[in-house]
Amino acid sequence: NAGVTQTPKFQVLKTGQSMTLQCAQDMNHEYMSWYRQDPGMGLRLIHYSVGAGITDQGEVPNGYNVSRSTTEDFPLRLLSAAPSQTSVYFCASSQYGQGDNEKLFFGSGTQLSVL
Amino acid sequence: KQEVTQIPAALSVPEGENLVLNCSFTDSAIYNLQWFRQDPGKGLTSLLLIQSSQREQTSGRLNASLDKSSGRSTLYIAASQPGDSATYLCAVEYGNKLVFGAGTILRVKS
Numbered sequence: 001n002a003g004v005t006q007t008p009k010f011q012v013l014k015t016g017q018s019m020t021l022q023c024a025q026d027m028n029h030e031y032m033s034w035y036r037q038d039p040g041m042g043l044r045l046i047h048y049s050v051g052a053g054i055t056d057q058g059e060v061p062n063g064y065n066v067s068r069s070t071t072e073d074f075p076l077r078l079l080s081a082a083p084s085q086t087s088v089y090f091c092a093s094s095q096y097g098q099g100d101n102e103k104l105f106f107g108s109g110t111q112l113s114v115l
Numbered sequence: 116k117q118e119v120t121q122i123p124a125a126l127s128v129p130e131g132e133n134l135v136l137n138c139s140f141t142d143s144a145i146y147n148l149q150w151f152r153q154d155p156g157k158g159l160t161s162l163l164l165i166q167s168s169q170r171e172q173t174s175g176r177l178n179a180s181l182d183k184s185s186g187r188s189t190l191y192i193a194a195s196q197p198g199d200s201a202t203y204l205c206a207v208e209y210g211n212k213l214v215f216g217a218g219t220i221l222r223v224k225s
Binding site for chain 1: 119147149151156157158159160161164204206208211212213214215216217218
């Protein structure tokens with residue numbers, strides 16, 4: 001049982017480049033989400049999904065797109081990278097609305113630098 | 116605006132001490148509250164989850180309490196060990212969204 005898998009672990013981009021951060025979970029979780037973590041600011045929600053075909057914006061969605069075509073996968077797309085998007089990105093999932101199973105499971109993160 | 120604040124930002128204690136980490140939130144209409152641990156360069160691991168109808172949860176040496184009316188939660192760590200050194204984050208769930216505090220960096224000295 002791999003849990004939540006994120007790829008890549010590290011990425012360096014030039015301003016204006018595009019890329020996709022991959023996230024997959026094998027726990028059949030309905031809820032998946034993307035966060036960014038910046039020093040001294042905790043984690044901030046970018047986008048989330050409560051099931052296949054359903055996505056919604058979080059606190060800081062600008063510059064990012066998501067889709068949820070399957071239960072397992074929730075990729076995050078940066079269309080035109082900017083230095084302000086330099087951060088550590090975390091994907092997380094949970095079996096939403098199931099009591100104690102609502103605990104959020106995190107991937108190991110992607111460290112992104114935009115030059 | 117829904118905000119979560121954690122105090123202190125950093126804490127250094129000798130091994131064996133009991134300690135308390137604090138979390139406060141501005142909007143008391145919460146669904147649940149979670150405490151997480153994050154080791155350097157790693158993802159977050161959920162330690163305890165308290166539903167809005169509960170007052171506390173315990174797991175081993177960890178005890179988390181919740182007081183919705185005052186907008187506060189505490190994480191109590193008994194008999195601290197060097198392996199407890201990490202960043203501890205509090206997160207409050209509102210509907211489909213979790214709002215995180217900035218965390219408390221804990222160092223337990225041997």
